[in-house]
Amino acid sequence: MGKNELFGLCPYVTSQKVLTGKWSLYIMHLLSQQPSIRFNELKRKMPEEMTHTTLSRQLKTLEKEGLISRREYSQIPPRVEYSLSDIGKRFKVVLDALGEWGKEYIEYMNDRDSGLSDEFKA
Amino acid sequence: MGKNELFGLCPYVTSQKVLTGKWSLYIMHLLSQQPSIRFNELKRKMPEEMTHTTLSRQLKTLEKEGLISRREYSQIPPRVEYSLSDIGKRFKVVLDALGEWGKEYIEYMNDRDSGLSDEFKA
């Protein structure tokens, strides 16, 4: 991605880049629900479609972007905990707004669609 | 995508799907700035990297998702105006939160990076 391209752009374009990936918002939401969480614990809370490979990659991306922190305990078996960084915590405002809007959107679209005949549902 | 997959999921996953694309947030922001806007007018306000093909596709997607409305005037040359739908207007709350956070994020990351030695900037 290149940091110099990333910063200095407008907030919306920057935010959009940061929020790439299929799962970043949901991960951020789960992380905002508790102080820290282990890898497999997080994995279990994610939709089943998501593989651990993908989760691992996504977490690495979020970490590089500065949204989350990764803490590794020197133990066997390994223990790694993820949590929101400072700027990640401030993202909570966005998450809340997004969660509210998302619910409204789902209702809205379901209502809209149930009023349509089948031919328009394609 | 399939609507039945889309609706009924959690707000965060749904929102994430809706916000795909490289430019959706910025488009939504521009549309929220005025009641309606024509295709080429919008195109001119977008970053130059974005081609009209891409803008066209993105607008079609947003329309299908119900976030924006497209109004076509029967004229020659053609005149088409885009505006936010009802649920699109309600997205303004998210945009505002996102805009605020995005600014903070940009500052935050710039500060962080300027404090690092080069070897950590890779």
Added chain:
DNA sequence: CAGAATCCCTATTGATACTG
């Protein structure tokens, strides 16, 4: 002016297997 159709290319995902 506002697109649609096409092709190409890259970025992301997912599946699988392996590791300290």
Added chain:
DNA sequence: CAGTATCAATAGGGATTCTG
């Protein structure tokens, strides 16, 4: 447990060309 490496499949973006 918490990853990494690799590869195949896919989706998405961009460039170009054509149109009413």
